[in-house]
Amino acid sequence: MSTASKVRKLSMAEAISEGIGQEMARDERVFVMGEDIGKYGGIFSATTGLLDKFGPDRIMDTPISETGFMGAAIGAAAEGLRPISELMFVDFFGVCFDQIYNHLAKNTYMSGGACKFPVVITTGIGGGYNDAAQHSQCLYGLFAHVPGLKVVVPSNAYDAKGLMIQAIRDDNPVVFMYHKGIMGLSWMSYFEGSTNEVPTESYTIPFGQAKVVREGSDVTIVTLSQMVQKSLLAADKLAAEGIEAEVVDLRTLVPLDKETVLRSVAKTGRLLVADEDYLSFGVSGEISAIIAEQLNHLKLKAPVRRLAVPDVPIPFSRPLEQFAIPQVDGIAAAVRDLMKLTID
Amino acid sequence: MDPTSEQLLWMYEKMIEIREYEETMAKVYLEGKLPPKIQKGLAFDIGAGPVPGEMHLAAGQEPVAVGVCAHLRREDTVVGAHRPHHFAIAKDVDLFAMTSEMFGKANGLGKGKGGHMHLFDPAVKFSCSGIVGAGAPQACGAALAAKKLGKDWVAVSFFGEGAANQGSFHEALNLASLWKLPAIFVCEDNKYGISVEKSASTAIASNADRAAGYGMPGVLVDRNDAVAVFEAAGEAVARARRGEGPTLIEVKTDRYLGHFQGDPETYRPKNEAQHLREHDPIVVLGAQLRARGELDDGRDAALRAAISERVQAAYEHGRNSPYPAPEDALLHVFAA
Numbered sequence: 001m002s003t004a005s006k007v008r009k010l011s012m013a014e015a016i017s018e019g020i021g022q023e024m025a026r027d028e029r030v031f032v033m034g035e036d037i038g039k040y041g042g043i044f045s046a047t048t049g050l051l052d053k054f055g056p057d058r059i060m061d062t063p064i065s066e067t068g069f070m071g072a073a074i075g076a077a078a079e080g081l082r083p084i085s086e087l088m089f090v091d092f093f094g095v096c097f098d099q100i101y102n103h104l105a106k107n108t109y110m111s112g113g114a115c116k117f118p119v120v121i122t123t124g125i126g127g128g129y130n131d132a133a134q135h136s137q138c139l140y141g142l143f144a145h146v147p148g149l150k151v152v153v154p155s156n157a158y159d160a161k162g163l164m165i166q167a168i169r170d171d172n173p174v175v176f177m178y179h180k181g182i183m184g185l186s187w188m189s190y191f192e193g194s195t196n197e198v199p200t201e202s203y204t205i206p207f208g209q210a211k212v213v214r215e216g217s218d219v220t221i222v223t224l225s226q227m228v229q230k231s232l233l234a235a236d237k238l239a240a241e242g243i244e245a246e247v248v249d250l251r252t253l254v255p256l257d258k259e260t261v262l263r264s265v266a267k268t269g270r271l272l273v274a275d276e277d278y279l280s281f282g283v284s285g286e287i288s289a290i291i292a293e294q295l296n297h298l299k300l301k302a303p304v305r306r307l308a309v310p311d312v313p314i315p316f317s318r319p320l321e322q323f324a325i326p327q328v329d330g331i332a333a334a335v336r337d338l339m340k341l342t343i344d
Numbered sequence: 345m346d347p348t349s350e351q352l353l354w355m356y357e358k359m360i361e362i363r364e365y366e367e368t369m370a371k372v373y374l375e376g377k378l379p380p381k382i383q384k385g386l387a388f389d390i391g392a393g394p395v396p397g398e399m400h401l402a403a404g405q406e407p408v409a410v411g412v413c414a415h416l417r418r419e420d421t422v423v424g425a426h427r428p429h430h431f432a433i434a435k436d437v438d439l440f441a442m443t444s445e446m447f448g449k450a451n452g453l454g455k456g457k458g459g460h461m462h463l464f465d466p467a468v469k470f471s472c473s474g475i476v477g478a479g480a481p482q483a484c485g486a487a488l489a490a491k492k493l494g495k496d497w498v499a500v501s502f503f504g505e506g507a508a509n510q511g512s513f514h515e516a517l518n519l520a521s522l523w524k525l526p527a528i529f530v531c532e533d534n535k536y537g538i539s540v541e542k543s544a545s546t547a548i549a550s551n552a553d554r555a556a557g558y559g560m561p562g563v564l565v566d567r568n569d570a571v572a573v574f575e576a577a578g579e580a581v582a583r584a585r586r587g588e589g590p591t592l593i594e595v596k597t598d599r600y601l602g603h604f605q606g607d608p609e610t611y612r613p614k615n616e617a618q619h620l621r622e623h624d625p626i627v628v629l630g631a632q633l634r635a636r637g638e639l640d641d642g643r644d645a646a647l648r649a650a651i652s653e654r655v656q657a658a659y660e661h662g663r664n665s666p667y668p669a670p671e672d673a674l675l676h677v678f679a680a
Contacts, residue, residue, distance in 0.1 A: 031492070057492070063522065068481045068515030075485020075499070078471065079421070081492060083485075098512075102475050103482070111464035112455030113676035115471070147677050171679040 010198040011184025013045035015157035016122075016176075019164035020047065020084060022202045024054055027082065030168055031058040033069050034086030034122075043088050044124045044183050066096035070121070074104050077117040082168060084120040090139045090177060093123070104173045105148030116171045120164075125153075126179040126226055126276055127325050129188050133313035136321075138225070138275075141282030143175045144253040150174040150207060151253040155182065155228035156194045159251055162205030169204065179226040179276075191229035208255035212264060216244035219270040219335055222261055222287050224250040227274045227326065234331035245335055253283065258290050262298065265291055269301035270338055274331050279308035302341035307334045345578035347571060349638050351414050355570045356633055357647055358413075359406040359626045362430045364655045365439075366403040366601070369429075369446070372659060373399045373605045388606050394663060395446050397459050402430040404568070404600035404617075407625045408532045409434035411565075411573025411595075412500055415581040421486035421499040423479035424472035426461045431472070431502050437465040439654065443662035450668040457676065476537075477510030479503060480529060484516050487525035487590075498526040498584040505594070506537030508551040517558040517592065526584035528577065529592045534599035539611035555592035565595040568625050571632070598623075 010018065024030045031054075032047055038061040041048035051059040062069040066087055073085040087093065093100065100121070107115055127136030144151045150172055154160040160178065167174040182194035213228060214235050221231045228249045235245040246264050250257065265271045271291055273284040284306035291304055307326045315321050326334075347355070376382075376393030383389060390397065402409070405427070413434035416422065424431040432442055438453070445452030446460045453463050461474035469486070473479050483501035490497035507513055508531055520527040531551045535542055548554070555562025561583070563576045573595055580591035598620040602609050609617075633639035 063515075063518060065515035065519060067512045068484065068519040071478065071481020071512065071516065072485035072488055072519060075421070075423070075482035075487075076489040076492075077485070078466070078482070079469075079486050079489035079493075081489050098475055098478060099481065103473060103478060107462075107464065107471070108679050109676050110454050110458035110462040111466070111471075111676075112453065112457050113679060114453070115464050115466055116679040150678075 006200045007197045008200070009195055010157045011195045012154065012157040012160045012178060013048065013183040013185065015161040015198045016046045016164050016178065017048050017050060018198070019161040020168070021050055021053060023165055023168040024050070024058060026202070029080065029082045030084065031060065031081065032084045032086065033060045033062050033073060035062055035064055035088055037061060037086050042086060044178065044180055045185060046086065046122055046178065066092060067099055070096045070099040071103070073119045074099060074107070074117060077119045078115060082118045084122060084168065086122045088124060089135050090123045090125045091134050091137050093139070100149070101146045105146050108172065109148055117173050118171045120167045120174045120176055122176045122178065124180045125177045126181055127314045127321060128181045128226070130316055130318055130321055132316040136314035138277040140177050140253055141277045144283070148173065149254060152176045152207070152251070153225045153253060154178065154251060155225055155249050156196050157184070157198050158196050159205060161198055162203050163207070163251065165202055166204040166207060170207070177225070182226045182229060191226060193229045193232055205251070207252045208257050210251055210257035210260040211249045212246060212260065213249045214245065214247040216246035216268065218244045218268055219272060219338060220246045220248060220264040220268045221272050221274050221331065221335070222248045222250065223274040224253070224283070225276065227276050230326070230328045231274050231331055233328045234335065237328070237332045238335055243335060243339060261287060261290060262294060265300070266298055269299060271300070271304045272331070272334055272338055273304070273306045273308070274326060275306070275308040276325060277308060279306060279311050282308065284308045300343060302338055302343060305334055305338050307331060345575055347414065347574050349636060351574070352571070352629065352633055352636070353638060355410040355414055355574065356626070356629050357651060358410045358434050359570065359629065360648060361651045361655060362406045362409065362433050363403055363626060364652055365429060365433060366401040368655060368659055369395070369399065369401060370601060370605060390606065396448070399460060399605040400427040400603065401601045401605065402427050404598040404620060405532055405534060406430055407568050407570040407573050408502070408530060408595045408597050411570045412528070412530055412577040414574055415577050416498070416500065418468055419495070419497050421469040421483065421497065423483045423486070423499070423501045424470070425479060425503045425507065426472070426474045426476070427504070428461065428463055428472035432463055432465070432470055435470045436468050437463065437470050438467070439658040440661045441465070443658040444665050447662040447665065448667065449662060449665040450672070451665050455672065455676070456668045477503060477507035477512040480507070480513050480516035481519070483527050483529070484519050484525055487520065487527040488523065490526055496526070496585045498528060498581055500528045500530060502530045502532065504537065505531055505533040505542050505551060506545065507531070508554065509545060517555070517560065517590070520590040521558045521560045524587065524589040526587065527590040528580045528584055529590065530577070531592070531594040533594055533596050536599065536603065536612070538603045550594055552592060552594040560590050560592060562592045563594070565593060568595070568597045568623070570625055570629050
């Protein structure tokens with residue numbers, strides 16, 4: 001590892017893998033378990049190169065036994081190790097959710113704080129490449145709903161590395177969710193804004209700090225993950241029409257940075273939540289509720305609007321999928337509509 | 345592996361302690377839950393009294409806990425199930441803090457947040473879970489940690505025969521054998537998964553036979569006997585400490601009480617529990633100790649009195665300790 005700080009462009013996958021590798025070099029309690037994370041380097045390349053550096057005792061391919069190895073991560077963490085446990089697609093969590101929402105999330109609480117479970121769960125999320133309903137969901141709202149799990153949803157390489165190192169050092173369970181369409185894979189089109197400059201040295205980004213990734217005065221777009229990249233492209237289009245959108249990247253859902261959201265909406269008076277999860281009972285509703293609860297001292301110029309997957313499973317066929325998942329043009333159109341609304 | 349006199353006495357005393365603990369709880373639990381103190385029309389109120397909620401007691405199942413834990417050290421891990429008191433007591437969980445937890449008190453193991461199915465005592469590496477079958481993978485993780493740390497520690501997962509039909513059980517056995525983990529899987533066959541008999545839930549007579557499918561030894565202990573469990577567990581623990589991998593043990597044991605307290609037990613013959621008590625494992629071990637000259641009436645009475653005093657003191661401690669402040673419900677979602 002170079003000691004002199006250098007900045008170069010990395011894909012989000014490379015940045016995640018680099019962050020994990022630096023923590024493994026620093027702390028021998030850290031190890032990685034999961035399906036195809038060894039020789040294959042992770043189906044979405046989050047562990048590429050780590051087997052060669054750290055060997056099979058610390059980069060452990062597992063059987064397709066998610067309950068088995070997620071439970072093992074809990075047991076190993078209770079003994080003081082710091083496992084990173086990958087589960088390929090978030091859609092697969094149904095097979096092992098008991099270990100996560102009944103044990104990993106609750107054991108610290110039920111032990112009155114006596115037990116710590118420093119586990120990082122990594123998983124791929126999102127659609128846009130026609131993988132249909134069982135391989136395209138986001139579901140971060142579901143994890144954020146359960147008390148006891150921190151939820152990290154990065155939108156770019158720089159954030160991903162810093163948030164990953166922060167996640168590994170956290171004494172609590174962290175679900176680290178990377179969108180496949182911003183990993184910079186060689187076999188899937190991606191949003192290039194997610195591949196950005198990343199320092200060579202180790203660094204952390206604290207949880208619970210949203211980032212204003214574009215400033216604007218007319219409307220706030222609160223968003224996360226790949227939708228940040230889509231929102232930035234939509235904001236460029238809108239700027240050409242004279243609409244200045246401010247884009248807020250939440251970066252972590254738990255903890256949630258309500259202050260940055262409120263500050264931006266107080267400034268613009270208009271809010272669009274752009275989300276790739278399902279519309280109902282999720283992130284977009286939560287952000288809207290935060291605004292609604294502050295209306296006694298927050299002046300809105302227009303009602304809140306939400307753009308998300310319209311409560312249907314993610315369809316396979318290209319025109320169907322492109323319709324169901326919000327796209328750049330859809331975000332721009334939603335903002336234009338929002339700019340026409342007023343509150344009487 | 346024959347137990348020493350010291351080990352026999354330890355098992356005997358622990359079994360008496362467990363029995364006294366469970367029989368005391370059976371009484372305490374009913375306080376405030378029966379008419380006329382409860383809502384009119386109810387026969388029982390589960391949420392009332394000083395120990396509210398569900399209560400699963402292990403009277404009769406003591407041999408499983410003591411026969412295995414006699415081989416364990418403080419640094420070995422035990423993951424129990426929803427009926428956990430016998431394991432906890434045999435693993436030397438702090439009896440006072442455990443009892444406080446069942447009363448929901450601030451000085452309980454979980455500061456009143458877990459209750460009787462969710463006991464965590466990291467000082468002796470004990471935990472349990474209310475979800476059937478959930479502990480086996482977690483024991484794999486503890487065993488994996490022991491291996492990674494280069495220690496000869498072992499991890500024991502205790503579960504009922506009902507759990508052996510869960511996917512988690514099969515995944516854990518495969519993982520443990522594949523990675524040659526120092527794990528011991530101990531199945532307590534008390535014949536019933538709540539009300540459903542094993543013959544109606546399980547495709548084979550002995551879960552020990554399932555070990556063959558995972559390339560590990562499977563041992564059936566076909567009687568509810570502490571020494572028999574001790575012998576089987578001794579081999580399994582020694583094998584795990586030598587780095588030779590996991591073992592599955594099934595013990596045929598007896599549940600004297602209902603699945604939970606308040607269980608009408610309409611699914612089993614009326615006198616079944618009474619008949620089971622005629623072969624009580626505490627009496628059996630007591631007779632063995634007497635035959636070896638290790639026990640007489642005087643010593644038996646003295647040790648029973650000392651145990652009773654300790655157990656009753658734990659209950660008084662739990663009963664008399666203060667409740668947490670209501671707003672403490674907001675604490676400990678995350679580790680500090």
